Amino acid sequence: xxxxxxxxxxxxxxxxxxxIFLRPYIKIQRWVSVLSxxxxxxxxxxxxxxxxxxxxxxxxxxxxxxxxxxxxVADSFSMLLVVTTSFVTLVCLLYxxxxxxxxxxxxxxxxxVQFLIAGVNGSFLTGDLFNLFVCFEVxxxxxxxxxxxxxxxxxxxxxxKYIAINVLSSWIFLVxxxxxxxxxxxxxxxxxxxxxxxxxxTPLLTTISILLxxxxxxxxxxxxxxxxxxxxxxxPTAVAALFGALLTKVGIxxxxxxxxxxxxxxxxxxxxxxxxxAAVTLIIGSxxxxxxxxxxxxxxxxxxxxxxxxxxxxAVFSTVALEGSIYYLIxxxxxxxxxxxxxxxxxxxxxxxxxxxxxxxxRNYPVLGxxxxxxTLSLAGIPPFSGFLGKVLVGGAAxxxxxxxxxxxxxxxxxxxxxxxxRIFMNCFWGETILSIEDEPPLKKSWLIPSIILSxxxxxxxxxAESIAVYVNDAAHTLMNPEIYIDAVLPDK
Amino acid sequence: xxxxxxVILHMVTKVVVFIIxxxxxxxxxxxxxxxxxxxISGLVLSSAFVLLYLSFDVETVNSGLPLNFVVVAAVGxxxxxxxxxxxxxxxxxxxxxxxxxxxxxxxxxTEMGTVTLFEAGVSLAVVGVVVTIILGISExx
Numbered sequence: 141x142x143x144x145x146x147x148x149x150x151x152x153x154x155x156x157x158x159x160i161f162l163r164p165y166i167k168i169q170r171w172v173s174v175l176s177x178x179x180x181x182x183x184x185x186x187x188x189x190x191x192x193x194x195x196x197x198x199x200x201x202x203x204x205x206x207x208x209x210x211x212x213v214a215d216s217f218s219m220l221l222v223v224t225t226s227f228v229t230l231v232c233l234l235y236x237x238x239x240x241x242x243x244x245x246x247x248x249x250x251x252x253v254q255f256l257i258a259g260v261n262g263s264f265l266t267g268d269l270f271n272l273f274v275c276f277e278v279x280x281x282x283x284x285x286x287x288x289x290x291x292x293x294x295x296x297x298x299x300x301k302y303i304a305i306n307v308l309s310s311w312i313f314l315v316x317x318x319x320x321x322x323x324x325x326x327x328x329x330x331x332x333x334x335x336x337x338x339x340x341x342t343p344l345l346t347t348i349s350i351l352l353x354x355x356x357x358x359x360x361x362x363x364x365x366x367x368x369x370x371x372x373x374x375x376p377t378a379v380a381a382l383f384g385a386l387l388t389k390v391g392i393x394x395x396x397x398x399x400x401x402x403x404x405x406x407x408x409x410x411x412x413x414x415x416x417x418a419a420v421t422l423i424i425g426s427x428x429x430x431x432x433x434x435x436x437x438x439x440x441x442x443x444x445x446x447x448x449x450x451x452x453x454x455a456v457f458s459t460v461a462l463e464g465s466i467y468y469l470i471x472x473x474x475x476x477x478x479x480x481x482x483x484x485x486x487x488x489x490x491x492x493x494x495x496x497x498x499x500x501x502x503r504n505y506p507v508l509g510x511x512x513x514x515x516t517l518s519l520a521g522i523p524p525f526s527g528f529l530g531k532v533l534v535g536g537a538a539x540x541x542x543x544x545x546x547x548x549x550x551x552x553x554x555x556x557x558x559x560x561x562x563r564i565f566m567n568c569f570w571g572e573t574i575l576s577i578e579d580e581p582p583l584k585k586s587w588l589i590p591s592i593i594l595s596x597x598x599x600x601x602x603x604x605a606e607s608i609a610v611y612v613n614d615a616a617h618t619l620m621n622p623e624i625y626i627d628a629v630l631p632d633k
Numbered sequence: 634x635x636x637x638x639x640v641i642l643h644m645v646t647k648v649v650v651f652i653i654x655x656x657x658x659x660x661x662x663x664x665x666x667x668x669x670x671x672x673i674s675g676l677v678l679s680s681a682f683v684l685l686y687l688s689f690d691v692e693t694v695n696s697g698l699p700l701n702f703v704v705v706a707a708v709g710x711x712x713x714x715x716x717x718x719x720x721x722x723x724x725x726x727x728x729x730x731x732x733x734x735x736x737x738x739x740x741x742x743t744e745m746g747t748v749t750l751f752e753a754g755v756s757l758a759v760v761g762v763v764v765t766i767i768l769g770i771s772e773x774x
Contacts, residue, residue, distance in 0.1 A: 154714055156665040160707040202720075214754045 142197040144187060145214040147317035148180045148222050149262040156254030166245050170237055173250040177233065177631050180261065181226030186221040188611055196618070196628035198267065206630050207331040209352070213267035213629055217466065217615035218575035220608070221264045221393060224470050226478045227597070228385045229257055231590045235481055236378035238586035239488070242363045244289055244376070252289070256382070263390045267629055268328040268627035269320065270543035272394060273313055280306050283387060286379045287371055295374045301372035316351040323348070331628035333402045333622055341405035344465045348409055353395065353417075360391025362451055363417040369428065372443065373436035377484025380436070384443050385477035389469060392450055395581070399454060400462070400619040401626075407457055415455030415546055421448030422549045426556035430563070433494045435483045438560050442479060442519065445553050446472045452546050460540070462616040464533025470608075471601060478594035479561075482512050483588055486568060489580075495564055500573035504580040509569040511591050516565055518598045520558035526601035634649070639688065646688040649738060653681040671752030675759025682764050691768065692748075706761025712754030716747050 155176040159169050163465040191197060192215060199212040233253065240249060259279025266272050284306075288299040321327055323344060324335045336345060339471045354364070361368040372383050395414070403410055425448055428441035450472065453465025485508060486501070502509035518525035531554065601608070618624050657677040664670025683696050720729035732746030 141726055143721045143727050146687045150714060150717070150727070154711070154718075157707050157714070160703065200726055202730065203726045 142187075142190075142199055142214075144183060145197050145199050145212050145265060147183055148226075149212075149258050149265060151176055152254040152258035152261065156251040156258065159251040159254065160248060163199055163248070166242065169250045170233075170244065172625050173254060174230065174233055176254060177226050177230045180257070181223055181230065184219050184223035185228060187214055188216065188223065189217060191216050191608065192614060193440060196625060198629055207326055207328045210271050211267040211328065211330075211629055212265045213625065214265055215328075215615065215618045215625060216611045217396070217619060217626075218264040218393075219465065220470060220611055220615055221389070221473075224255065224473045225260055225264070225386055227599045228473050229253065229382065230351055232382045232385070232477060232481075232594050234593070235381065235590040236376075237588070238584060239458050239484075240376055247289060249286075249289060252285050253382070255279075255533075256286065256386075257284075260386050260390055261278055265394055267329050269317055269329055269332065271422075273310070273317060276313070276390070277310065279387070279390060280310070282579075283383065286382070287375050290376060290378070292374070298371045298374045301367055305358065305367040309355050312358075313355040314353060315540065316348055316355060319348045319351070328629070329397065329401055330626045334630065336402055337405065345403070346406050346409055349398070350399055351411065352403075352414065353413065356391045356395045356398070357417060358391075360388045360395065361396075361421075361444050361447050362391070362414075362426075363421050363427070364369065365447070367470075368444060369440035371436050372480075373434070374442040377481060377488065380484060381477045381480035384439065384480045385473045388443060388447055389473055392447060392469065395451070396454055396462075396619060397463070401622045404622065411455050411457050414451055415543065418448045418451035418455050419546060419549050420444075421451070424551040426553045429556055429560035435487060435495060435564060435568075436480075436493075438564065439476075439479050439483045440558060442560065443476055445557055446476065446519075449531075449534070449550055449553065451540065452543075452550050454514055455532070455546060456537050456541050456543050458537050458541060459616050459620045460533055460615060462535030462536075462619050463520055463531045463539060463612050466530075466612050466615050467533060467605065468527065468530025470612075471518075472596065474594055474597050474601065475515060475527065478515050478591055478598065479519065481591050481594070482508065482515060483564075485583075485591065486512075488587075489583060495567040498568040498574070499571040500569070502569040503573040505583050507588055508583065509565070511571065511588075512561075512565050513597055514595045516558065516561035516599070518595075518602070519561060521554050524599065524602045526605070527597045528602060529605045532588055607610075642688045646684055650681050650685060653677060653684070657681065660731065661752065661760065664752060665746070665749070671755030672759055677765075679760045679763035682760070683767055686768070686771070691771070702761045702764040704761070706758050706765065709754045709757025709759070709761055712749050712756075712757065716751040716754065719747060734740075738764040 155172060159172060162172070187197065197214045200206060201210045201212070204210070236249070256279055259275050259282060260273030263279060266275055284299065284303050287302055288295045316619050317327065320332065326331055326332055326335060358364045372380055375383065393449055398415065399410055421444060425441050425445035429438055429445060432438055432441070450465050450468055453461040453468070486498065489505065490498050490501070494500055514525070518527050521527035521531040534550065535547055538544070538550070650757055657674045658676060660669040660710055661674035664674065707748065716749060717728040721727055730746055730748040732748070734744050736742045
């Protein structure tokens with residue numbers, strides 16, 4: 141029992157509620173929400189250390205014993221994601237302070253960011269499938285509001301699609317959960333894993349697992365990504381960065397959990413399917429990333445490519461591949477936030493959103509230009525930035541397992557990522573300066589600092605990958621050996 | 634448009650609202666051991682408020698009932714979460730609830746549990762959310 145592991149979910153909820161009472165006091169709201177995020181992140185780091193010495197931490201809510209009550213389970217994988225979430229949110233909040241504007245700040249913006257974080261952290265930590273559904277909903281309801289906060293016309297248009305597709309996928313999720321409960325009589329993930337391995341993964345169970353795969357693909361934008369570019373390109377930049385960094389990752393986390401812990405007996409069917417979906421996602425994402433001229437669309441399609449790449453690791457299904465995926469997941473959360481922040485800043489400065497309408501920005505904003513160059517290198521996976529290690533590990537594992545098609549697609553997609561972002565860099569920063577020095581809008585420091593923090597983070601994570609290697613190894617080890625997780629949750633099964 | 638005369642509606646509402654409120658409280662207390670509980674009583678409570686809003690108009694009700702329902706919902710959730718926290722300071726798991734029995738004059742022996750506070754929070758949250766949604770919809774029309 142460790143009450144601490146519930147705090148990354150409960151503290152944001154509590155703070156979110158308190159912020160509702162503090163509605164007129166914007167300054168206090170800002171400070172309180174920053175403190176809340178820092179606290180969650182710090183606690184996450186502390187727990188990560190704890191897990192290395194004491195093994196997986198669990199908490200049974202209300203002292204109801206494991207298969208009957210709701211459990212929270214913190215292993216290295218979840219804690220790594222909680223820490224990264226807190227860090228990315230902190231940076232997005234800093235950016236929001238400078239850009240979001242008073243009107244939105246007094247419309248409970250910070251409260252809903254806290255609720256979003258609560259849902260995300262809860263999804264990472266829960267050990268119960270129905271509770272996962274609930275945490276997903278907490279996150280989604282907050283995200284519905286953040287998508288349309290401000291109420292511009294295109295925001296409302298995209299949010300209708302976004303809400304419709306998510307309500308549909310939540311419904312399928314619920315149906316899948318009902319099927320699972322009907323066949324196995326439990327929803328505790330560890331207990332499900334035990335029962336599935338006892339009765340064997342029958343065709344019926346495999347079908348249910350594919351239903352779950354569809355749900356999480358819809359949520360994470362794996363193959364079923366069609367809602368993503370639209371709804372990620374309309375909200376305010378700080379929100380878009382938060383979405384691009386966090387929301388799809390929760391779906392990815394759920395797939396990793398479900399298909400390593402519970403449905404790991406028929407990899408020939410499920411993991412092959414994941415591989416095919418990842419391959420198609422990589423192809424379509426690459427085409428999308430170079431097809432559009434709208435910067436925000438390009439950024440959104442880069443999210444799609446990353447989802448495909450991370451799922452290649454799960455499709456290959458070996459410890460090294462999962463390690464690579466986890467590295468890449470952490471890297472991607474940081475760098476996608478950076479990409480969305482930079483793109484949003486460029487659009488805010490020029491008032492244009494197409495890359496052929498911008499030119500020669502590097503004369504006016506050199507720092508911004510080099511930051512875009514850094515994000516390009518980092519996303520393409522060029523050392524010393526953080527994308528490199530993940531790509532190498534996933535690639536190596538794919539070679540080992542003989543998945544050459546996935547390998548080829550994964551690395552060709554990196555070239556497309558590189559090309560799509562270099563196109564932004566060359567079109568927008570090189571060439572003739574369209575803004576003269578006199579009428580350039582000044583680039584405030586507070587707009588740049590969040591991006592600089594994230595750029596430093598991707599550099600540090602790339603050079604100092606060794607420092608998190610222990611945790612990533614442990615996370616991948618636990619994912620590949622589900623009995624560790626099961627023993628932690630059900631010690632006397 | 635001619636002013637409609639809803640004397641009957643007003644009279645009936647004034648009586649029925651009290652019946653609904655009583656039912657809500659009954660459901661709330663019954664929920665401890667029988668079907669009922671905070672969520673349902675919250676829904677019934679909010680139906681009483683909605684009936685008031687329907688038969689009188691929003692301004693009249695607001696002048697008699699000066700509540701910001703967003704804040705009501707927030708107070709409710711706050712209450713529920715903090716009762717969950719009490720257990721942590723007690724060294725138990727999050728959301729563990731406790732109860733004692735006490736003998737009162739007139740009522741006799743009564744169980745008192747912290748779960749009642751939790752349910753009260755749920756109730757307030759439901760009232761706050763439902764009324765906020767319905768008022769929000771009515772404003773747009």
